[in-house]
């Protein structure tokens with residue numbers, strides 16, 4: 001739960017950082033909306049560290065005064081949407097606008113979500129990017145070179161074909177459903193682990209006292225390693241990380257032993 005809250009806080013700050021105000025423009029031209037789903041690469045080590053949960057951003061950009069849009073998201077049947085942001089706020093002209101986003105995922109179809117995006121403020125002539133965060137859990141059997149697709153859908157939960165986009169024109173609310181949606185599908189690609197230095201428990205590219213402390217905590221059962229960390233810290237290659245390995249890393253730090 002704490003991890004999810006942290007991810008939410010991180011995503012919220014990214015959303016605020018990515019929002020921008022552009023100049024006013026009023027037009028009767030049919031607006032375009034672009035929905036793009038991130039194409040993400042993760043290493044096996046990153047997957048193990050994040051419990052196979054991968055953050056994916058869904059970015060929505062409007063060119064005119066969009067009122068609302070609905071669309072579906074579907075990922076591989078072996079994956080599920082663990083979490084999708086449900087509400088956020090955007091800043092325009094120095095004011096906060098409420099952007100309501102609700103997501104419905106079906107208990108028997110966890111790899112599917114229906115997104116409803118709407119803004120409370122009816123007159124909004126701005127070019128803005130809005131971002132949804134989805135946490136996609138991929139199977140723990142994932143292997144390097146696996147690809148899990150995340151696709152944009154127009155099919156609603158009731159299996160209706162729906163491409164629902166509402167706009168305002170001028171100063172009167174006038175809804176239409178014939179705008180254009182340009183979409184880019186996303187994916188999660190699994191990569192081989194990067195090479196790590198022997199003894200680099202923290203995987204930060206250098207061997208120092210932090211690696212000794214981390215390894216000692218693992219030896220004492222107060223912390224844990226992923227398989228990549230075990231591989232890189234099992235200095236005497238006896239299959240486990242123990243006090244002898246911790247000592248070897250210490251000797252490396254003080255210059256008594258060369259590990260790499």
Ligand SMILES: [Ca+2]
Pocket residue numbers: 199200201202203204205206207208210211
């Ligand atoms: Ca290190």
